[in-house]
Amino acid sequence: DVKVTQSSRYLVKRTGEKVFLECVQDMDHENMFWYRQDPGLGLRLIYFSYDVKMKEKGDIPEGYSVSREKKERFSLILESASTNQTSMYLCASSSPSGGVSSTDTQYFGPGTRLTVL
Amino acid sequence: GQQVMQIPQYQHVQEGEDFTTYCNSSTTLSNIQWYKQRPGGHPVFLIQLVKSGEVKKQKRLTFQFGEAKKNSSLHITATQTTDVGTYFCAGRDYGGSQGNLIFGKGTKLSVKP
Numbered sequence: 624d625v626k627v628t629q630s631s632r633y634l635v636k637r638t639g640e641k642v643f644l645e646c647v648q649d650m651d652h653e654n655m656f657w658y659r660q661d662p663g664l665g666l667r668l669i670y671f672s673y674d675v676k677m678k679e680k681g682d683i684p685e686g687y688s689v690s691r692e693k694k695e696r697f698s699l700i701l702e703s704a705s706t707n708q709t710s711m712y713l714c715a716s717s718s719p720s721g722g723v724s725s726t727d728t729q730y731f732g733p734g735t736r737l738t739v740l
Numbered sequence: 741g742q743q744v745m746q747i748p749q750y751q752h753v754q755e756g757e758d759f760t761t762y763c764n765s766s767t768t769l770s771n772i773q774w775y776k777q778r779p780g781g782h783p784v785f786l787i788q789l790v791k792s793g794e795v796k797k798q799k800r801l802t803f804q805f806g807e808a809k810k811n812s813s814l815h816i817t818a819t820q821t822t823d824v825g826t827y828f829c830a831g832r833d834y835g836g837s838q839g840n841l842i843f844g845k846g847t848k849l850s851v852k853p
């Protein structure tokens with residue numbers, strides 16, 4: 624069964640702290656994604672990765688960085704957490720699309736609700 | 741950049757009524773996917789549409805992809821309380837990055853028993 628896990632369901636941090644959010648998938652997927660979800664704003668893509676050590680900026684990368692040292696693991700880093708980064712963070716993975724008809728379904732983890740005080 | 745607009749943002753229905761959510765893209769899509777997120781849960785893939793004018797059904801759910809491949813809809817017949825959640829469409833642009841989907845903001849459905 625497909626599985627994406629995230630290191631914490633709930634996390635409380637203080638302003639200025641460095642925060643690591645970990646995501647692990649067991650499906651041998653090449654693609655991994657980090658989103659944040661806020662009421663009324665839907666899912667917004669922060670960063671994604673096509674392969675180990677590769678990363679691409681999404682729509683809202685400011686204040687975040689990522690690391691992909693192993694295929695199964697994709698980490699999101701908040702270098703200096705701020706209160707406006709309080710949100711639900713969702714990780715997802717997918718296999719590369721083989722063409723317009725292939726299904727590049729994204730499988731999501733359970734999410735980490737981060738509160739920055 | 742590419743945008744995917746989804747309406748309505750919220751929909752409240754009485755159990756047994758029908759429900760429809762609409763998705764519109766600013767560009768032609770190679771495919772469109774639909775996801776459901778239950779309250780407190782994470783998005784889960786429902787279906788993918790690829791062909792122009794395609795219609796697919798899953799029990800009481802009917803998914804359509806427009807002829808121009810710029811819009812899509814999800815229709816639920818005779819809603820049940822188990823349908824509660826937020827429904828997202830997500831499109832892949834022909835010119836978009838590999839594997840990158842653009843998500844609509846979602847339609848939150850509540851069903852009154």
